[in-house]
Amino acid sequence: xxxxxxxxxxxxxxxxxxxxxxxxxxxxxxxxxxxxxxxxxxxxxxxxxxxxxxxxxxxxxxxxxxxxxxxxxxxxxxxxxxxxxxxxxxxxxxxxxxxxxxxxxxxxxxxxxxxxxxxxxxxxxxxxxxxxxxxxxxxxxxxxxxxxxxxxxxxxxxxxxxxxxxxxxxxxxxxxx
Amino acid sequence: xxxxxxxxxxxxxxxxxxxxxxxxxxxxxxxxxxxxxxxxxxxxxxxxxxxxxxxxxxxxxxxxxxxxxxxxxxxxxxxxxxxxxxxxxxxxxxxxxxxxxxxxxxxxxxxxxxxxxxxxxxxxxxxxxxxxxxxxxxxxxxxxxxxxxxxxxxxxxxxxxxxxxxxxxxxxxxxxxxxxxxxxxxxxxxxxxxxxxxxxxxxxxxxxxxxxxxxxxxxxxxxxxxxxxxxxxxxxxxxxxxxxxxxxxxxxxxxxxxxxxxxxxxxxxxxxxxxxxxxxxxxxxxxxxxxxxxxxxxxxxxxxxx
Numbered sequence: 001x002x003x004x005x006x007x008x009x010x011x012x013x014x015x016x017x018x019x020x021x022x023x024x025x026x027x028x029x030x031x032x033x034x035x036x037x038x039x040x041x042x043x044x045x046x047x048x049x050x051x052x053x054x055x056x057x058x059x060x061x062x063x064x065x066x067x068x069x070x071x072x073x074x075x076x077x078x079x080x081x082x083x084x085x086x087x088x089x090x091x092x093x094x095x096x097x098x099x100x101x102x103x104x105x106x107x108x109x110x111x112x113x114x115x116x117x118x119x120x121x122x123x124x125x126x127x128x129x130x131x132x133x134x135x136x137x138x139x140x141x142x143x144x145x146x147x148x149x150x151x152x153x154x155x156x157x158x159x160x161x162x163x164x165x166x167x168x169x170x171x172x173x174x175x176x177x
Numbered sequence: 178x179x180x181x182x183x184x185x186x187x188x189x190x191x192x193x194x195x196x197x198x199x200x201x202x203x204x205x206x207x208x209x210x211x212x213x214x215x216x217x218x219x220x221x222x223x224x225x226x227x228x229x230x231x232x233x234x235x236x237x238x239x240x241x242x243x244x245x246x247x248x249x250x251x252x253x254x255x256x257x258x259x260x261x262x263x264x265x266x267x268x269x270x271x272x273x274x275x276x277x278x279x280x281x282x283x284x285x286x287x288x289x290x291x292x293x294x295x296x297x298x299x300x301x302x303x304x305x306x307x308x309x310x311x312x313x314x315x316x317x318x319x320x321x322x323x324x325x326x327x328x329x330x331x332x333x334x335x336x337x338x339x340x341x342x343x344x345x346x347x348x349x350x351x352x353x354x355x356x357x358x359x360x361x362x363x364x365x366x367x368x369x370x371x372x373x374x375x376x377x378x379x380x381x382x383x384x385x386x387x388x389x390x391x392x393x394x395x396x397x398x399x400x401x402x403x404x405x406x407x408x409x410x411x412x413x414x415x416x417x418x419x420x421x422x423x424x425x426x427x428x429x430x431x432x433x434x435x436x437x438x439x440x441x442x443x444x445x446x447x448x449x450x451x452x453x454x455x456x457x458x459x460x461x462x463x464x465x466x467x468x469x470x471x472x473x474x475x476x477x478x479x480x481x482x483x
Contacts, residue, residue, distance in 0.1 A: 065202065068214040068244075074477055080178065081478035083195070084202040120211045 001160075004151050007170035010132065013148035014043070017130060018050035020146055025097055028054075030125065032096045033061040036114050037085050039103040040064075042165035043132060047101065062089035064100075069113035087117070094122040099146075103161040105131040108142035133172055135159050178475050181300040183289040184309045185350040192475075193351065197319050199471035200464070206243055207466060217246035217477055221276040224250045225267075226303070227258070227283040232438050232462060233303050233313070237280050240469035246277075268292050278476065281305070286343075299476050307341050307402070313437050314347035316468040318355065320461050321392055324433050329356030334386040334428070336418060337396030337445050340367045341403075344437045345396060349375050362386035363396075363418060366407040383418050390428040394435040395420050395446050411444050420446045425455060433457045 005013065025031055028051050035044030041063045048061045065085045067073075073081070100114055111129060118127065132148040137155060149172075153159060156177040162169050179187045188196070206214055222241045226234050234250065241248040251271075253259070258267060264283065268291075271279065278299045281289050286306035293300045304310040322328055333352055339345050339361055349372075352359050359377040361368070362385075373379050380386045387393055398414065408414045425432060434446075434456045442448045451458060 068206075068216040068474075073216060074220075081475050084199050084474070086202045087205050116215070120213070121209060 001173045001175050003171055003173045004159075005133070005149055005172035010148070010170045010172065013132065014046055015050055017146045017148065018047055018054060021047070021051065021099060021128075021130075022054055024128075024145075028057050028059055030095065030097050031059050031099060032091060032093060033059055033099045033101060034064050034089060034093075034114075034118065035061070036100065036102040036110060037063055037065045039161055039163050039166055040101045042163050043103060043130075044099075044101040045165075047099070047130065060091040062091065063087065064089065064114055064117055066110060066113040066117055069117045071109060071113065089121055092122055093118065093124045096122075096124050098124040098127045099130050100127055101130045103132050103163075104159050105129070105134045105142075105144050105147075106137060106159075108138045108140035111142050112140050132161060133159055178478065181289070181293045181302075182311055182472060182476060183293060183300065183302045183305075185311050185314055185347050185354070187311070190354055193315070193318070193354065196315055196468065196471050196475060197322060199475060200315075200319050200467040203470040203474070204464070204467035206470070207463075212243055213245060214243065215245045216474060217241070217244040220246045220278070220477060221274075222246045222248045222278045222280065222473070223271055223276045223298075224248060224280045224303075225271065225282070226251065227253045227264075227281075227288075228304070230282055230303070232465070233282065233310075236462070236465040237301075237303060237312075237469050240466050240473055243466070244470055244473055246473070264288060265291060265295060268296055272296050272298060278473070301472065301476065304343055306343065307346075308343050309347045309350075310343040310437075311347050311351075312465070312469055312472055313344050314351040315472065316461060316465045317344075317348055317394065317435060317437070318351055319464050319468050320435065320457055321433070323460075323464070324457065325391060328352065331357045331391040332360065332389060333357045333392040333394060334360045334362065334383075334390040335394045335396065336362045336383055336386060336420065338367045338398050338407075339363045339372065339396065340369050340407075341399045342396045348394065349377055353377065360386040360390070364408055364414070383420075383424060384427055387420075387424055387428050390432055392433055392435060393420065393425065393428055394437075395440075397437070397439065398441055398444050400441075411441075415444055415447075419444065420450050422447065422450060422453070425450055425453075435461060438462070 033044040035041035051059045065087045067084045128145040130146040131144045134147045135153045158175045162171045280301045282303040286308035288305045289302035353376040362383045436458045
C-alpha cells in the first residue's frame with residue numbers, strides 16, 4: 001500500500017496550514033476550530049496547538065458528530081444504525097470564524113451534513129474548511145479552503161488516514177481494491 | 178436490534194450498553210439553542226395510550242419531536258375505543274395508515290406482544306399492565322451509571338409494591354443482567370411468588386434491604402390496581418415501609434434515591450427524602466427524554482432478520 005503522507009509530511013502540512021490560516025484571517029481573533037468525528041477532532045486539536053505557538057492566543061476547539069445529519073440514514077431496510085458520539089462545542093459560534101476540520105474530503109456529503117449541524121448552533125461569520133487530504137470525486141459543490149495534500153485517486157481505491165491519537169501512528173496510505 | 182422493544186429481554190447486553198451510550202450523545206441535543214435534529218424526518222410515530230400518563234407520554238413526545246418525527250397522540254378517552262372497538266381492531270386501523278412506530282401503554286400485560294404479531298410497525302412498550310416498562314428501566318440504569326460510573330457490583334434496594342410493578346420487572350431484568358446485586362422489600366402481600374428465581378434477594382425488612390445500599394428505588398403504591406386488602410392502611414404502610422431520612426441513613430453516604438413517579442408523598446416516600454439532596458427523581462425524568470431518543474433512533478434502523 002503506497003504511503004502518500006508520512007508522519008513528517010503530516011506535521012509539516014499542518015504547520016503550513018496553520019500559517020495560512022493566520023495569514024488569511026489576519027490573526028486568530030474570533031477564530032474557532034471544530035473537528036468532525038472521528039479523525040477531524042485530533043487534527044483540530046493539533047491545529048489549536050500550532051495556532052497558539054504562532055499567535056500566543058488560545059483558539060477554542062470543539063468536536064462535531066454528524067451522524068444524525070447524514071443523508072444516507074435509514075435508506076436501507078437492514079443493518080444496525082451507525083453509532084452516535086457526543087458533539088461538544090463548549091463556546092458560542094455566533095459571529096465566529098469557524099474552521100471546520102476533517103481528515104479526508106471525498107464526496108462532500110460529510111461536509112454538507114456538518115454545515116447543517118453547525119448552523120443549528122448559531123450564525124458564524126464565516127466557515128472555512130480544512131482537510132488533510134483531498135482525494136477528489138465530489139458529488140456536491142463543496143471545496144476546501146486549506147488542503148494538506150491533493151491525492152488523485154480512482155473510485156475503487158480507498159484512502160486510510162492514521163493518526164497517533166486514534167490509531168497509534170501518523171500515516172496516510174492508499175489502499176487498492 | 179429486534180423489530181420491537183417489548184421487554185428488556187429483547188435487548189442483548191451489548192444493545193443495552195449501546196442504548197446508554199447513544200443516550201449520552203442524545204442528551205447534548207437537549208442543551209442546544211435549537212433542540213432538534215433531522216434524523217427521523219418523514220417517520221410517523223403514534224403514541225397510543227390506554228392508561229393515564231403524564232411523564233412517559235410527554236417524554237416520548239418530546240423525544241420524537243427532537244428527532245423530527247411526525248407524532249400523534251391517541252388519547253383513548255376521545256377515541257372509538259369508548260364505542261367498543263378492540264385493541265386489535267384499533268391497531269389494525271392505525272396500521273392501515275402506515276405509521277412507522279407505535280408507542281403503546283396499556284393496562285393489560287402482553288398488549289404489546291399482541292400488537293407485535295399483527296403490526297408491521299415497530300412497537301415500543303411504554304408500560305403494559307403488571308408486566309414491563311423497558312424504557313423506564315433503561316433511563317434508571319442511565320441515571321445510576323451517571324452517578325456511580327458503573328452498575329456491576331452495586332447494591333440496589335427496590336422497595337414498595339413489587340407485585341403490581343412493571344417498573345420492578347424491567348429493572349430486575351436489566352440490573353441483574355448488568356451485574357448489580359438487587360434486593361427487594363415490601364409487605365408479603367406485595368411480594369410476587371417465585372421472585373427470587375430472577376436472581377434477587379428478598380427481605381421483608383426494609384432496614385435490611387437498604388443497609389449499605391448504593392441505590393434505593395421506591396415503587397409507587399398503585400391505588401388504582403389495589404382491588405383487595407393488600408395493606409391495612411396507607412398510614413401503617415408508611416410507618417413500616419415508607420422511605421424516611423432515618424432509613425436512608427442506613428444506606429451508603431452517597432446513596433441515590435430514585436422513584437419512577439408519580440409519587441405518593443407520605444405513603445411510600447417522605448417529602449423530605451423526595452426533595453432531599455440524595456434524590457435524583459427529577460434527573461430521572463430529564464434523562465428519560467435522552468434515553469427514549471436513543472431507543473427511537475436505534476429502532477428506526479433496519480431490523481435484524483429474526
